[in-house]
Amino acid sequence: MATNQTCEFMSDVIISIKEVIKDFGKVRAVNNANLDVIKGEFFSLLGPSGCGKTTLLRMLAGFELPTEGTIEIDGQDVTLSPPNIRPVNMVFQNYAIFPHLNVSENIAFGMRKSGLSKTELTERIEQMLELIKLPGYGQRGAQELSGGQRQRVALARALIKQPKVLLLDEPLGALDKKLREQMQIELRLLQQQVGITFVFVTHDQEEALTLSDRIAVMDQGNIIEVSTPGLLYEQPKSQFVADFIGTMNFFDCSLNEYSDGVAIGKSGELGDVKVIAQQPAEAPGDKFTLAIRPEKFSISFDAPDQQYNFVKGRMGPSAYLGDRSHFYIHVEGRDNPISVALQNLSGVLDQIYTTDREVWLTWSDDAAVMLAMEE
Amino acid sequence: MMRTRSRLNSLSVYAVLYLMFLYAPVAVLPLFSFNDSQYITFPLLGFTLKWYAQLAESQGLQLALMNSIKVGLSVAFLSTVLGIFAAKAVTRYRMRRSGFLISFIMVPLVIPEIILGISLLMTFSIGGIKLSLVTVGIGHLMLCTPFSMLVLISRMEGFDKSYEEAAQDLGENAWWTFWRVTFPIILPGVVASFLLTFTISFDEFILAFFLAGTDATLPLHIWSQLRFPDKLPSVLALGAIIVVLSTVVIFAAELIRRGGVQLGNKSNV
Amino acid sequence: MRISTSNYSLLNRLQLKFRKSEALRGYTLLSPTLMVVLLGLLFPLLILVTLSFWKQEYVDLIQTFTLTNYADFFRKKIYYLILYRSIRISLLVMLVTVLLAYPLAYFIAFHVKKNKIMWIILITIPFWTSYLLRVFSWKVILGYNGVINSGLMSLGVIGEPLEFLLYNPAAVVITLAHAWAAVAILPIYVSLEKIDRSLIEASRDLGESAVMTFIRVTLPLSLPGVIAASLLVFIPTVGDYVTPALVGGTRGIMIGNIIQSMFGKALNWPLGAALSIISMLTVTIVVCILLGATQLFRKKVA
Numbered sequence: 001m002a003t004n005q006t007c008e009f010m011s012d013v014i015i016s017i018k019e020v021i022k023d024f025g026k027v028r029a030v031n032n033a034n035l036d037v038i039k040g041e042f043f044s045l046l047g048p049s050g051c052g053k054t055t056l057l058r059m060l061a062g063f064e065l066p067t068e069g070t071i072e073i074d075g076q077d078v079t080l081s082p083p084n085i086r087p088v089n090m091v092f093q094n095y096a097i098f099p100h101l102n103v104s105e106n107i108a109f110g111m112r113k114s115g116l117s118k119t120e121l122t123e124r125i126e127q128m129l130e131l132i133k134l135p136g137y138g139q140r141g142a143q144e145l146s147g148g149q150r151q152r153v154a155l156a157r158a159l160i161k162q163p164k165v166l167l168l169d170e171p172l173g174a175l176d177k178k179l180r181e182q183m184q185i186e187l188r189l190l191q192q193q194v195g196i197t198f199v200f201v202t203h204d205q206e207e208a209l210t211l212s213d214r215i216a217v218m219d220q221g222n223i224i225e226v227s228t229p230g231l232l233y234e235q236p237k238s239q240f241v242a243d244f245i246g247t248m249n250f251f252d253c254s255l256n257e258y259s260d261g262v263a264i265g266k267s268g269e270l271g272d273v274k275v276i277a278q279q280p281a282e283a284p285g286d287k288f289t290l291a292i293r294p295e296k297f298s299i300s301f302d303a304p305d306q307q308y309n310f311v312k313g314r315m316g317p318s319a320y321l322g323d324r325s326h327f328y329i330h331v332e333g334r335d336n337p338i339s340v341a342l343q344n345l346s347g348v349l350d351q352i353y354t355t356d357r358e359v360w361l362t363w364s365d366d367a368a369v370m371l372a373m374e375e
Numbered sequence: 376m377m378r379t380r381s382r383l384n385s386l387s388v389y390a391v392l393y394l395m396f397l398y399a400p401v402a403v404l405p406l407f408s409f410n411d412s413q414y415i416t417f418p419l420l421g422f423t424l425k426w427y428a429q430l431a432e433s434q435g436l437q438l439a440l441m442n443s444i445k446v447g448l449s450v451a452f453l454s455t456v457l458g459i460f461a462a463k464a465v466t467r468y469r470m471r472r473s474g475f476l477i478s479f480i481m482v483p484l485v486i487p488e489i490i491l492g493i494s495l496l497m498t499f500s501i502g503g504i505k506l507s508l509v510t511v512g513i514g515h516l517m518l519c520t521p522f523s524m525l526v527l528i529s530r531m532e533g534f535d536k537s538y539e540e541a542a543q544d545l546g547e548n549a550w551w552t553f554w555r556v557t558f559p560i561i562l563p564g565v566v567a568s569f570l571l572t573f574t575i576s577f578d579e580f581i582l583a584f585f586l587a588g589t590d591a592t593l594p595l596h597i598w599s600q601l602r603f604p605d606k607l608p609s610v611l612a613l614g615a616i617i618v619v620l621s622t623v624v625i626f627a628a629e630l631i632r633r634g635g636v637q638l639g640n641k642s643n644v
Numbered sequence: 645m646r647i648s649t650s651n652y653s654l655l656n657r658l659q660l661k662f663r664k665s666e667a668l669r670g671y672t673l674l675s676p677t678l679m680v681v682l683l684g685l686l687f688p689l690l691i692l693v694t695l696s697f698w699k700q701e702y703v704d705l706i707q708t709f710t711l712t713n714y715a716d717f718f719r720k721k722i723y724y725l726i727l728y729r730s731i732r733i734s735l736l737v738m739l740v741t742v743l744l745a746y747p748l749a750y751f752i753a754f755h756v757k758k759n760k761i762m763w764i765i766l767i768t769i770p771f772w773t774s775y776l777l778r779v780f781s782w783k784v785i786l787g788y789n790g791v792i793n794s795g796l797m798s799l800g801v802i803g804e805p806l807e808f809l810l811y812n813p814a815a816v817v818i819t820l821a822h823a824w825a826a827v828a829i830l831p832i833y834v835s836l837e838k839i840d841r842s843l844i845e846a847s848r849d850l851g852e853s854a855v856m857t858f859i860r861v862t863l864p865l866s867l868p869g870v871i872a873a874s875l876l877v878f879i880p881t882v883g884d885y886v887t888p889a890l891v892g893g894t895r896g897i898m899i900g901n902i903i904q905s906m907f908g909k910a911l912n913w914p915l916g917a918a919l920s921i922i923s924m925l926t927v928t929i930v931v932c933i934l935l936g937a938t939q940l941f942r943k944k945v946a
Contacts, residue, residue, distance in 0.1 A: 024469075063540055065664050080660055083543040096541040099534075100559040109555070110545030161545065386751045393748050394766065397825055400781035401770045403791060407784075415784045416794035461677040468670025476674060480681050485875070487883020487927075489900050490920045493907055494688035497695050497917070517684045520677065580776050580886060585907065594776050601780060601890075614777040621772045629765060 014039040014165060014197050015060065020069030022055055029055040031221035033069070037165070037199060038214075042191050044200045046208040047218035048244070053201045056218070057167050060199065061090045074164050089158035090167040094174065095150040097142045103129075103153055104138035110161045128156040131190070148179050159194060168200045172207065184210050205245045209233065217241050235278070239374050242291045249338050251290040252373065258282055263370060264308070265290070269334045274308035278370040289371040294326065294341035296367035299353065300360050310362045313338065315355050320344075327353060329361060404614035413605060426612040436613070439596035443577050446508050446592060450515040451573040457516075458523030458568055463557070466531040467539070481521045491517060492585035499586070506588035514582035519572035526571060530564030563631055570628045574621065696917035705913065713918035723902065727923060730882055730898040731930060733813055737820040738878040742870060744821060745828035749869075750862075752829075753836035764833070771826035776886065782819040783890050786810040811893025819887050824880075828873040835869025836862070864942060871938055875931060882927050899923050 015037035022030040030052040037043045045053040058064045059071060062083035070079045078086050089110070098106050107125050116124065129135045132152035137145075145153065151171055158166055172180045172187075188211055191198050202208050208215050209229040216226045217240070225232065225241050236242035239250065253265040253273060263277040265288070273290060304310045316328035316337045324344055328337035340361065353359065407415045411423035430436060461480060465473050483491060495514050499506060538560065542552040558565070580594040587595055597613065600606040662668055696713055699706040717723045752763045770778065785791045786809040793805035809815065839862065847857040885900030892898070899919065906916030 061540075061544060063543075080663065082548075082663065083540070084546045084548055088544075090541070090544045092537045092541060094535060094537055096535065096537040098538060098541070098556060098560075109542070110547075112551075113546065157541075157545065386747060386755055389747050390751045393744065396822065397767065397770045400778050400785060400822065401773060403781045403784055404777065414789065415787075415791065416789050417791065417798045418794075457677040457680060460673050464670045464673035464677075468666050468673070470667045470670040470674075473670070473674075476678060480677060482681075482685060485879050486924065487880050487900070489883040489885060489903055490692070490924060491685070491688070493903065493913075493916060493920060494692040495684070496907065497913060498688040498691045501691060513684055516680065520680065524677070574772050578772070578774050578776075584904075594774065597774070597776050597780075607784075610777070610780070614774060614781070617777065618769075618773045622769055625765060625769060625772060629761065 012038050014074055015199070016072040017056070017060075018070045018072075020056070020059065020066045020071060022052070022059060022064060023067045028221050030059070030066075033223050035216060035223060035226065037197060040195055040197055041213040042188065042198045042200065042211055044202060044208040044212040044215045045218060046202055046205060046215050046244075049203055050220075051218040052221040053203075053218050054169060057090075057169055057199065057201045060165070061088060061167050062086050087164040088167055089161050089163040090169065091151070091154045091158055091171045093169045093171065095154040095171070097145065097150050097153055097157075099142045101142060102138065103134070103140045103142070103145070106142065106153055107156045107160055109157060124160060128160050131159070131193075132156045133186075147175050148183060151175070151183065155190070159196070163196065165197045165199055168198060170201055170203070172202070172204075180207075187211065209245070217244060219244075235369055236291070236371070239289060239291070239371055242369065242371060247294050247339055247341075249292050249294065250371075251292070253288055253290045255282075255284055255286045255288060257284065262365070269331055270309075270311045272308050273368070274365050275368045275370055276366050287373045289373045291369045291371050292363055292367060294339040295324075295343075296363050297338070297340045297361045298363070299327070299329075299340060299342065300362065301358070302360065304360055304362050306362070309365065309368075310360055311338075313359055313361055315353050315357045315359055317355070318353065329359065401618055404611050404618060408608065408612040408615045410608070413608065415607060415611070426608040429609045430612050430616075433609070435591070435596055435599075436593075439591045439593045442508055442590050443593040446512045446515060447573045447576040450512050450519050450576040451569045453512075454516055454519035454523040454572045455527075455565060455568045457520050458527045459561075459565070461520075461524045462527035462531045466528060467536055477524075480524060483517045484521050488518070488581040489585075492582045495582070496585045506586060508587070508590050508592075510586045510588070511583045511592060512576075514586045515576040515579055518579065518582065519575050522575060523568040523572050526568040527561065527564050530561045530567075534560050566631050567628055570624055574624065692917050692920060695914050696921050698914045700912045700914050713915045714922070716915060717918060717922055723899075723919060726897060726902055727899045727919075727926060729813075730900070730923070731926060733816055733896075733898060734878050734881040735930070736813075737817050737824070737881050738874050740817055741821045741824050741828045741877045742832070742873050745825060745873065746832055746870070749829050749832035749836055753833055753839075764830070767829055768826045770822075775823060778823060779819055779887050779890050782815070782822065783810065786815055786818075786891065810891055811896065813892065813896050815891040815893075816888055816896045816898075819891050820877075820881050820884065823887070824877045827876045831872040831876065832866060832869040835866045835872075839865045867938060867942060871935070874934065878934075879927055879931070882923060 013036045015035070017033050017035040020030060020033040021028065033052075033056060045056060047053045055064060059066055060073075062078070062081060066079060070077055072078065073087060098109065101109070104125050107128050108121060111121055111124070114121070125138065126135070129137060132155055134149060134152055134156075137149070137153075142150075142153075154171070155166075168187075172183055175183060184207060187198075200208075200211060209232075212229055214226060214228055215232055217224045217232065219240055225237050227237075232241060232245055236245065236248075242248045242250075251267045251270055251273075253267040253270075255263060255265045257264040258277055261277050262274060264272065264274050267273055267290060270290070275290065303312075311331055313329040313331045316330050318328065319326040322344070324341050327340045327342065329340055330337050338361065403415075406419075408426055409422050409424070410419050411421040411425075412419075461477075464470070465477055470476075492514065495510070495517075496506075498504075499510050504510065538556050539552055542556040543549075547555060578594065579592075580598065583592045583595050584598070591599065597610055600610050662672075695705075697709050697711070699708070699710050699712055748767075752760055756763055783790070787793070788805050788807065788810065790810070792809060793802070796802045797805065843861055843865070844857055847861045848854070852860060882898075883900045883903075885898065885904045888896045888898045888901055903916050903919050903923070906912045906919065910916075
């Protein structure tokens with residue numbers, strides 16, 4: 001299952017995880033992880049809770065030791081090094097702002113052995129406060145800070161150490177939606193400003209898509225796929241990834257013909273389909289799963305004039321979401337309705353697409369993705 | 376509505392009566408300690424401080440007091456240190472059978488003190504160890520360690536281990552992590568444990584009765600005084616002083632507990 | 645691929661093992677405390693058991709295995725009777741203490757809105773003032789020429805001092821119920837405080853009266869606290885000998901006084917050890933019966 005992203009320029013690899021396994025008693029939390037993180041990138045570990053992403057991050061920080069395998073950071077084997085000598089720093093899920101210290105003391109915590117003079121240190125702290133947009137907050141107690149401010153202090157406390165890699169364990173999970181979106185932008189800008197590699201753990205796929213250069217999707221201890229946000233969304237390589245990121249409609253198909261990079265197949269629910277060919281099926285009769293995103297469909301009231309890629313259906317319930325609407329369309333021979341999303345460009349769509357009305361769905365050759373069929 | 380109110384009232388009356396029952400024996404001590412009479416009977420005969428003056432003159436009392444303070448401070452220190460070790464171990468490390476080990480340490484809480492006392496007495500006797508304040512201290516240590524551990528476990532459980540991890544992450548080893556993060560955060564628990572164990576040791580009679588050599592602790596001294604009727608009023612005076620001091624200590628402990636660092640992560644997450 | 649440790653020295657490998665095993669580090673941290681308890685509790689208890697099978701002859705301990713001490717307990721009715729009386733008095737103390745404590749804990753948990761901590765402190769203050777002095781104080785209060793008698797006489801309520809106040813089992817029960825009040829109130833209070841208030845409202849909502857709600861919801865949910873309180877009072881009071889010695893008189897003598905005398909005047913350590921072990925076993929049996937009974941009660945109510 002694991003995908004090893006080998007890199008052309010090995011010197012650009014900052015973290016190299018090789019065949020790492022972590023067992024907690026009889027439970028395998030991380031199963032044979034292979035992963036390279038490139039210097040300067042914003043890398044996310046994405047997956048449902050309990051998928052092993054936090055364990056993997058904690059192994060990078062040194063709080064957990066791998067049962068097997070090695071971890072290298074900047075070319076050095078740190079597999080068994082204790083946390084305090086690793087060139088990485090972490091922003092904790094609850095931020096762990098020391099409650100008995102004020103903001104300045106928190107930021108200065110890791111600088112005891114830095115050899116800086118008192119004035120130099122004060123200057124550095126002021127710079128960090130500027131960076132996190134909290135100038136003048138140095139004397140505030142840890143208890144007087146809001147959630148967003150705590151997060152910024154946690155960032156400053158880690159960044160002042162100038163780590164080779166910054167690890168972030170779901171740092172936005174505790175914030176409300178508005179603040180979270182604002183902090184996402186700030187985090188991305190901050191990362192570009194300081195140029196440090198970020199490894200970011202989240203269960204929120206939207207957050208991962210927004211922030212990351214690359215994402216590793218994890219499930220049940222396995223790294224399922226490592227790719228860029230665009231490729232993960234548009235061309236997922238497995239049903240799990242397709243389903244976990246965004247919404248996806250799946251259809252069982254069998255292959256008829258495969259030539260010139262185009263696959264033609266047949267589906268019990270959709271009829272004849274034509275799709276830009278991808279890996280999973282090659283010989284006629286091979287089974288595969290066709291995956292189509294809700295926003296790739298068009299709806300019309302007239303039968304379309306084309307040979308492939310259309311299906312007749314009946315309007316089901318709809319949901320108005322402001323910028324777009326979701327429609328559920330019943331198709332004969334299919335248990336669950338097809339999910340279709342339309343942008344609300346003009347007018348109120350659900351007055352036009354009334355329930356029970358007969359409609360035709362169409363999609364283009366390059367809208368669908370071919371996936372291996374799973375049980 | 377009416378019924379609720381009457382129920383509340385009868386409960387309040389009960390609570391007040393209960394408090395009177397609790398405080399009656401405590402109130403007797405100061406009341407008769409100022410009474411100008413050998414005998415502890417009504418009517419009161421007039422105000423005097425002579426029983427307190429008698430206390431100040433008593434050599435035996437002062438020795439016993441010093442002994443109790445010595446034992447109390449040592450026991451409080453040692454049991455709090457042991458409590459910190461144990462609390463840190465059970466709250467921070469995944470261990471099999473830790474529940475069993477904890478209940479093992481808690482055993483002195485549920486066996487009668489007399490049995491702990493005679494067991495230790497026999498052990499010291501067979502081992503040829505002379506009874507002294509040290510042996511009293513050992514007995515008290517057994518009794519105080521579980522209390523200390525309980526207080527510190529609850530304090531440790533109250534703060535997330537990510538604070539300690541953050542300190543390590545920022546470059547500190549275990550030793551500095553403890554002094555820069557763990558200790559300041561659990562300080563109110565440490566103080567509470569120290570005061571609690573000191574009070575227990577200071578007040579303990581049964582173990583001291585079996586384990587003390589020639590040096591008496593304060594409760595032993597009081598016990599010896601109870602046989603002499605003419606010493607009773609000064610025993611009352613001593614009791615009154617102890618009541619006042621313990622009250623001050625308990626309120627001080629509560630103030631420290633409240634003034635301690637509020638653990639912010641709870642309110643936030 | 646296994647982590648290669650071949651190029652580490654033995655010391656390094658030990659360090660590694662230590663770093664990798666969380667449990668090992670935990671046990672290491674726990675070991676000083678465990679050692680102290682092992683040496684200061686388990687070892688002495690083993691000595692106690694050993695000694696109970698030895699024999700005392702004048703000032704010498706005869707170190708050969710014998711059951712004489714245990715036989716003595718069953719042969720001489722006095723020990724058996726006093727142990728029986730001790731258990732009875734302690735059960736009574738437990739019952740009285742818990743029954744008196746419950747309404748107060750209920751009051752603090754459900755009716756005190758502000759300053760609950762102040763109430764808790766108020767209750768614990770007498771508990772922290774010398775145990776010996778509190779017992780002595782009861783002796784002064786209940787005595788022939790004591791506070792109650794002299795007070796009532798100077799008020800003219802009675803002409804002669806009441807003799808039934810002191811030196812009997814009732815005086816022991818009162819004194820112990822007072823001495824262990826805080827120990828009983830705190831666990832009951834904690835268990836009541838933990839009860840989700842919506843459960844009680846739900847019961848009322850489902851049509852149960854206040855009394856039935858108390859019996860079917862509040863009481864069963866607070867039972868763990870009641871059990872803890874009962875045991876914390878019952879177990880130590882069985883071994884108490886100060887209270888019986890000061891306020892109990894001859895009719896209030898308990899097994900603790902007998903055991904204590906074996907280590908004092910009577911000088912028979914092995915017999916004292918045997919009596920201790922028999923008492924502990926009896927207490928354990930009674931505790932098991934109590935726990936079994938509450939299980940039955942719980943099933944019936946539910």
